[in-house]
Amino acid sequence: MPEYKLIACLECDLLHRQVPLAPGGEARCTRCGARLYRRASPDSNQRALALALAACILFIIANIYPIVGLEVQGTHTSSTLFGAVKSLWEEGARAVATLVFVTTFFVPAAELIGLIWVLVTLRRGARGWGTVPMLHFIESVKPWGMVEVFVLGVLVSLVKLAHVASVEPGVALFSFGALMAMVAAAAAAFDADAAWAQLETIR
Ligand SMILES: [Zn+2]
Numbered sequence: 001m002p003e004y005k006l007i008a009c010l011e012c013d014l015l016h017r018q019v020p021l022a023p024g025g026e027a028r029c030t031r032c033g034a035r036l037y038r039r040a041s042p043d044s045n046q047r048a049l050a051l052a053l054a055a056c057i058l059f060i061i062a063n064i065y066p067i068v069g070l071e072v073q074g075t076h077t078s079s080t081l082f083g084a085v086k087s088l089w090e091e092g093a094r095a096v097a098t099l100v101f102v103t104t105f106f107v108p109a110a111e112l113i114g115l116i117w118v119l120v121t122l123r124r125g126a127r128g129w130g131t132v133p134m135l136h137f138i139e140s141v142k143p144w145g146m147v148e149v150f151v152l153g154v155l156v157s158l159v160k161l162a163h164v165a166s167v168e169p170g171v172a173l174f175s176f177g178a179l180m181a182m183v184a185a186a187a188a189a190f191d192a193d194a195a196w197a198q199l200e201t202i203r
Contacts, residue, residue, distance in 0.1 A: 009034055040191035049119040051186035056112050058182055062175035063105065067154060069168035070161065078170060081105065103146040108183065111145055114138045115190060122195055127202045135195060142187070148180045 005018040011034035018037070021027060026038035066078035079087070081104060088097035114134045121128030151173070158167050 007036055040194045044189055044191045045119055045194060048186050048189035051182055051189055052112055052115045055179055055182040055186055058175050058179040062172045062179055065172040066170035067172040068170050070165045072165040103144055104150045107141055107145040108147055111138055111141055122198050147176060151176050151180055
């Protein structure tokens with residue numbers, strides 16, 4: 001007699017027998033229609049890796065070039081993300097400086113490096129060092145990456161500043177915008193269930 005794995009619906013607790021799915025398929029609850037599990041298309045995590053690498057390049061550009069240039073009474077100034085964090089720190093707004101640094105630099109960088117690490121290791125078919133803690137880490141750190149909040153904040157300030165100074169959006173601002181989309185796309189393509197399942201078979 002074949003053995004079935006049971007899976008409970010996360011929304012309504014109805015038990016279902018788990019059946020094998022075709023690649024790219026998903027199983028839904030028969031009572032409430034909530035998604036039970038899915039099987040990624042085979043190239044889903046490869047796509048995630050490509051997107052994460054592209055995001056990495058954008059991340060570097062976003063942090064090297066100025067976010068914005070300002071011209072007030074003939075004086076031109078421009079600042080990178082680090083420059084902005086440093087000024088905030090020096091002006092005594094240390095909590096804000098730390099928050100900007102953590103949510104806009106540290107977390108996105110850690111998440112991208114972690115994701116690439118896990119995907120490259122799985123692609124090589126190896127278990128690799130630190131893959132399991134890294135997968136946990138990626139999932140727990142996700143809510144703290146707020147590049148999109150930062151981009152929105154900068155846009156709002158630019159609109160307000162436009163009255164008092166001539167404002168010139170920098171290369172980094174466009175890179176942050178593209179980075180925002182790329183990180184979201186990589187996260188959407190990344191199939192954590194498939195990664196866990198693959199780790200299970202290597203174990
Ligand atoms: Zn249900």
